[in-house]
Amino acid sequence: MRKTNLILIGMPGAGKSTVGVLLAKRLGVSFIDTDILMQTGEGCYLQETIAEHGIDGFRRIEARYLLSVPPDCGVVATGGSAVYSRKAMTHLKSLGPAVYLKIGLEALKKRLGNLDKRGVLRMPGQTIDMIYEERRALYGAYADIIVSTVGVTPDQVVTAVLRQL
Ligand SMILES: Nc1ncnc2c1ncn2[C@@H]1O[C@H](COP(=O)(O)OP(=O)(O)OP(=O)(O)O)[C@@H](O)[C@H]1O
Ligand SMILES: O=C(O)C1=C[C@@H](O)[C@@H](O)[C@H](O)C1
Ligand SMILES: [Mg+2]
Numbered sequence: 673m674r675k676t677n678l679i680l681i682g683m684p685g686a687g688k689s690t691v692g693v694l695l696a697k698r699l700g701v702s703f704i705d706t707d708i709l710m711q712t713g714e715g716c717y718l719q720e721t722i723a724e725h726g727i728d729g730f731r732r733i734e735a736r737y738l739l740s741v742p743p744d745c746g747v748v749a750t751g752g753s754a755v756y757s758r759k760a761m762t763h764l765k766s767l768g769p770a771v772y773l774k775i776g777l778e779a780l781k782k783r784l785g786n787l788d789k790r791g792v793l794r795m796p797g798q799t800i801d802m803i804y805e806e807r808r809a810l811y812g813a814y815a816d817i818i819v820s821t822v823g824v825t826p827d828q829v830v831t832a833v834l835r836q837l
Contacts, residue, residue: 675701676837677745677768681811683804684752684792685784686773687821691829692749698830701746706754710737718751718791727793735760743767753793755810765814771833772815777804779822 676699680688689705696703707718710733714721722730734751738760741748745767755761764770775783781800784790794803812818819832 675699677701677743678747678833678837679764679768679770680747680749680773681755681770681814682752682773682821683775683780683807683811684790685780686752686775687826687829688749688752688773690826691773691821691833692747694826694830695833696747698834699747702744703747703749704741704745705749706734706737706741707749707751709740710734710751713737719789722791722793727795730793731756739763741767752807755807755814756793761814765816769816769837770814771817771819772811773821773829774811774818775821777801780804 678695678699680692682688689707692705693703710721711718714733721733725733731753734753735757738750738754738757741764748764750764754764761770777800784800792803817833817836819829819836821829824832
């Protein structure tokens with residue numbers, strides 16, 4: 673087994689949680705989903721944290737959970753909004769390489785349902801196209817490894833990530 677930490681980043685719906693657990697099993701390491709870490713820590717759904725604290729409040733709270741990820745984290749599936757905290761990303765990238773699970777805008781639109789039900793962070797009136805444009809550069813800048821998730825199964829994404837390690 674090739675034991676290593678990996679930090680998965682990318683748009684909501686890119687497959688970070690789905691692929692993350694499969695990767696952890698293949699690598700023989702732990703798996704942390706920071707969305708779940710935050711939900712259990714806060715004792716409420718992410719949508720409720722957004723409703724209660726607003727976008728900036730959510731980002732601050734999320735950053736706290738991201739900074740709490742320990743050195744023996746294994747594979748970490750981050751929330752799509754993790755890249756808004758430079759401090760948190762610096763911490764996560766000190767633990768292991770950042771793997772950007774990339775998805776094109778058209779494929780993403782098909783995969784995502786109602787954005788609000790998914791709890792995607794967005795300003796009033798901000799469309800998925802606008803969010804995609806804003807984040808693309810951030811994911812790209814933090815990525816050590818980039819793997820496309822379009823037209824491939826989660827297992828094939830796992831194989832593609834392992835090939836690049
Ligand atoms: N390679 C793939 N091909 C098709 N569908 C996929 C693939 N990977 C994941 N999915 C599906 O896409 C949806 C979103 O996946 P997932 O929840 O893992 O995304 P995520 O990146 O963790 O999103 P979030 O940032 O919101 O947590 C799920 O329904 C999942 O089954
Ligand atoms: O991309 C986003 O804006 C988000 C994605 C989810 O994983 C959560 O981290 C949260 O609901 C925000
Ligand atoms: Mg997820």
